[in-house]
Amino acid sequence: MKSQIATLVSTALEQLAQEGLLAADDIKTPVVERTRDSAHGDFATNAALVNTKAARMKPRGLAEKIVAALPESPQIAKVEIAGPGFINFHLTADAYHTVVPQIIEQAHDYGRSALGKGRKVQVEFVSANPTGPLHVGHGRGAAYGAVVADLLQAVGFEVHREYYVNDAGRQMNILAASVWLRYLELAGEELAFPVNGYKGDYVWDIAATLHREHADDYRFDAETVFRGIPADKPAGGDKEIHIDALIERCKHLLGDNRYRYVFELALNTILDDIRDDLEKFGVVYEEWFSERSLMESGAVNKAIERLRKAGYLYEDKGALWFRSTDFGDEKDRVVVRDNGQMTYFASDIAYHMDKLERGFDRVIDVWGADHHGYVPRVKAALTALGDDASKLDVLLVQFAILYRGGEKLAMSTRSGEFVTLRQLRKEVGRDAARFFYVMRKCEQHLDFDLDLAKSQTSDNPVYYVQYAHARICAVLRQASEKNMAIEPSQGTRNLEHLTEPHELALLNNLSRYPEIVEAAALNEEPHQLTHYLRDLANDFHTYYNAHQFLVDDDALRDARIKLVLATREVLRNGLNLIGVSAPETM
RNA sequence: GCCCUCGUAGCUCAGCAGGAUAGAGCAGCCGCCUCCUAAGCGGCAGGUCGGACGUUCGAAUCGUCUCGAGGGCGCCA
Structure with missing residues (x-):
């Protein structure tokens, strides 16, 4: 819908350009977005505001011209000019309704797209040293990486999930x-x-x-x-x-x-333990990549040789250095120590070279934020090797701080006193852990409230969203107990009965879902999805409290059941994407 | 000292490729179960968007400076 409107607007702009009202090479691409306030219609564009210069007109005047040039569309009920010159679009009720059969038909594919065009993306995450069990810090990287990978897959990328095993250091x-x-x-x-x-x-x-x-x-x-x-x-x-x-x-x-x-x-x-732990956390990999294999295959030596031939290595104090400062790093870095041992960095260069050689269009590394100083040198190495460093995207994940009873949990890796991921799963469960971990954007410190994660109240966003799903299932069970048909009619039949504000709000939110998935995937921001799901659940709960679904009127009941089925589908798809279950009863 | 991230309601956070009166959830106060799960819903109250200057028709959003919090600056991984 959004893209349809964008097309209408750009068509109008082109026409104005042909009429000579706009300087064609000066036209700025307008933004079409959902309105925040329903009084402003459903979608709005700033096309007139952005192009005042190209038109040498006042925004509102230009807006009138644009509106006049807009092609007709059966989906649009009304177009208005408002505020400083925004053009607001109001959709027809019919445009709202079409989303329901669309969701029911596409089922678990609703929200998926082919945006990525099958391009190959590698996502490497967790990659904790196999020197002990995973702790709650790794857990966040695991949840975050897994969701980013799933999101990218959902929008049409071919995703390769990988765990780099530091088995050589x-x-x-x-x-x-x-x-x-x-x-x-x-x-x-x-x-x-x-x-x-x-x-x-x-x-x-x-x-x-x-x-x-x-x-x-x-x-x-x-x-x-x-x-x-x-x-x-x-x-x-x-x-x-x-x-x-x-x-x-x-x-x-x-x-x-x-x-x-x-x-x-x-x-x-330890590796078996980690693998088992992650699997129970719903995190699986296409590949566990061994650092030692890079040593044994000679890949590390090959990488060093390439750097040497390119002239970026020199010896100093018995060690071999990489001149990373040539590529903006703060200082040069050692690749071979004076005792002849390769540094971790040396195998990391080889590893990233190998990643690009494997033909990924894009490589994403999910690292702990404490490694951020490491990014410039890895990019420097790739550039020095003649590879395209911009293919590498490093996402830094901040620590999670656990709270219990309002008190911060002391954690020190030194003494071995850390809360393991396994303990966390046991305490709050997989669903709550997965949800909480991705609730915040990754570069934000995460306050993980254990009591909240365990609480079975509406304060707990996981239960809140899951409860919406379970409630819908309960409604459908009720319907069959009452011998009401839950096999809904085809297409948009009867949907014209959905006219209540609560229903329109819900329909509108359902239609946003594909946009949310797309934005969350492209920006690597799973939290957009958790926020959306909370919002959607809220719309549903509100609707539930305000109206009876299983009414006597056959046509109305049919329409409401369809709406509720569509809602269930989206809740399920969304929860599924973040690795949280969608329970039928609670 | 240099670099990175973050300062938005009492608390936890959205919003930030500039846009229409700054949003949510907790916590606080007031209401709603003869009705499909009250693990729910509605309402009220609450903010000089850390501060200053700048860019512009317009800044929470962009730039510079400044204050504050956290992190990083090894021949460790």
């Missing part, structure tokens, strides 16, 4: 060493666990598995393990040096095969 070695040390403790050794080691309970669990399956096969006495190792922080040493030495000792004592085994056991256990 130093952190993984620290994890493996941590598991082994816990194993030694389980086997009866007494030792001082390193400050920098992973201390969560899950480390004990993995160690227990190792101990159960291999008894003392991996055991060495504590003295052998710690002999000659530089002191840890509590003993006045450096915790980094201490843990690195322990890793080397661990590799040395266990040998390649056994070390590899511990490493893999830890990695796989």
Whole structure:
């Protein structure tokens, strides 16, 4: 409807240009938008305001000319000029009604479109290090990324969801060493666990598995393990040096095969846990992409070679640097450390190069906001490689702060005292968690009120929207109990009976849905959808309270049932897009 | 110090490719169940859109400055 009106307006402008009233090359594209106030009709355009200069006329005068030049349309009942020169369009009742059969016919496809023309988009999100369970911060990235991906898919992009598994870095070695040390403790050794080691309970669990399956096969006495190792922080040493030495000792004592085994056991256990966690959260991926595979395939070396050939690498203090300042970064960055190890950044360059080589038209990374300083260097690397960095879009997600009883929940990753995503799901449920996580735009800090998320009242937006859906289902059940036909008539038949203001408001809102999905997808803003759903649910609840649906008048009842069926469809589609269930009873 | 994000009603937030009297939900006050789920609905009250200057027919929206909150500035990931 919106685009139809836009076409009418631009036709009128073109005609005025032909008549010489407007300077053709000066015409500005007007905005056609929904009016905020129904007194202003259904749609409005600022065509006259925007083109006063091109016409050298006052806005209202130009508006009159535009209105006179508008082609006829059966959908439009009235056109008015208002305010400083807005042109307001009032739709016919019939134009309102057509949305109902459209929704019923398109069913779960209503709101979907082919806007993306099948272009390939990759969405990479969560990608948390597999060194422990996901916490509530990851949860927001998971919910947000999943909805953005689903939205893009809904508007016709071919979406590839991907989790980048950091299975190659130093952190993984620290994890493996941590598991082994816990194993030694389980086997009866007494030792001082390193400050920098992973201390969560899950480390004990993995160690227990190792101990159960291999008894003392991996055991060495504590003295052998710690002999000659530089002191840890509590003993006045450096915790980094201490843990690195322990890793080397661990590799040395266990040998390649056994070390590899511990490493893999830890990695796989945690990865399985993460995968299971996300799946239960309704988040699934097309691909889990291994960082190690980039190392093993030589992709990282290839990327470094390309940068070297392009002349953007230099050596300094024994390390290899990338001259990212050539591309606007604040300082140059190390890609190979003086100890010969690749930095995380090196594999990230290779990874992003690989993404573009795979032929995605667009690549979206969802990162925690604390990584924002990282964006310029990755873009710099892509530009240096001769790739189009504008294909990469990094969406930064702020932290979620949990509140319980009005109090902020203290969380520190250091001590291992963080609320996991699993705990959150268990406490508030998947639906509430998914909804709350995407209620705010991503760059906004999120205050997550656990009590509200659990409350079964209208204060809770999740229940509010779901309840609207359940209520409709209840109405339909009532209808069949009363032996009323819930198989509605075809097309727009009987819909002329929908004349109440509440009905028109609901119809109008239903017709907005495709525009909302489109805007939410293109702007990567799921919150637009949650706001819309709340609004739609409100229209429905208001209507429900004001009018009886299952009336004796057959034609009116038929019309209302159709309207309510259409509403249910849109509620269901919208909830589905944000990964929230649409219950039939509550 | 430099960079990024955010300052809108008591609280949590929409609105921001400039547009018609700034919106919602909580919380507060007042009403509504002989009627399809009151997990609901209606009404009232509540704002110098952090501040200043500028751009223009018009600024919460754009620009500069300023104040305040958070985050980032490793041969960590």
